[in-house]
Structure formats: C-alpha cells, structure tokens
Amino acid sequence: MAANVTYIPPKAAKPEALRVAAYCRVSSDSSDQLHSYATQIKAYTEQIGAHTDWELVDVYADEGLTGTRMDKREDFQRLLADCRKGKVRSSSNPSPASPETPRTVSQP
Numbered sequence: 001m002a003a004n005v006t007y008i009p010p011k012a013a014k015p016e017a018l019r020v021a022a023y024c025r026v027s028s029d030s031s032d033q034l035h036s037y038a039t040q041i042k043a044y045t046e047q048i049g050a051h052t053d054w055e056l057v058d059v060y061a062d063e064g065l066t067g068t069r070m071d072k073r074e075d076f077q078r079l080l081a082d083c084r085k086g087k088v089r090s091s092s093n094p095s096p097a098s099p100e101t102p103r104t105v106s107q108p
Helices: 031-049 074-085
Strands: 018-026 054-063 090-092 104-106
Touching (some): 018 031, 018 074, 031 054, 054 074
Parallel strands (some): 018 090
Antiparallel strands (some): 090 104
16 A cells, blocks of 8 residues: 655745844934934834844834943943843944943843
8 A cells, every 4th residue: 555645845034033133322412422322223124124034123222321430330240141141132323322332232
C-alpha cells in the first residue's frame, strides 16, 4: 500500500522588527530650542516610520535640561532602563547625550 503524503511548503518567517527608540533633548526653554525639540521629534518619528522592518518603541525626550547631568534627565534614564529590559534594541539621538555616550546604541 502506497503512503499518501501531502507536501506543505514552509512559510517564510517574518523577520523580527528592530525595536527602535529616539532620544531628543534641548538644553533650554527658549523658543528656538523648543522649535528644535519639536523638529527633532518629528524628524526621528518620520525616519523610523520610513523603515517597514523597524518598530518605534517610544520617543524619549527631555526638554530644557543640561547635557552635563544625566541623572536629571528622566526620559534618558527611562530609555536606559528600557534598553536594559530588552524593550529597545537600537536608539539614536541627534546630538550626543553626553561626551562619553555614543550617538547610536544597539544591542545584537
């Protein structure tokens, strides 16, 4: 008796989306800085949204805070915590968070 075998072709596995976050910051509450702040948020949201294989986790943003004190930047601290938890795989910001922090942080 011959065996009846049905071939089921494999489905292409959808690659896991890169979980990306943006970090924006301005150092003062002046109107030109606040305009820059809004521009940063818009630019990074659009840039991340343009990639179909990227998932925007969140936009982390600190307004009117100095770049020399990371402990005072609540959203920056929240971003670091989310990176440690594995929620964020890649983050980018338009200006260095501090001299010792790279512009882009990525985990394999």
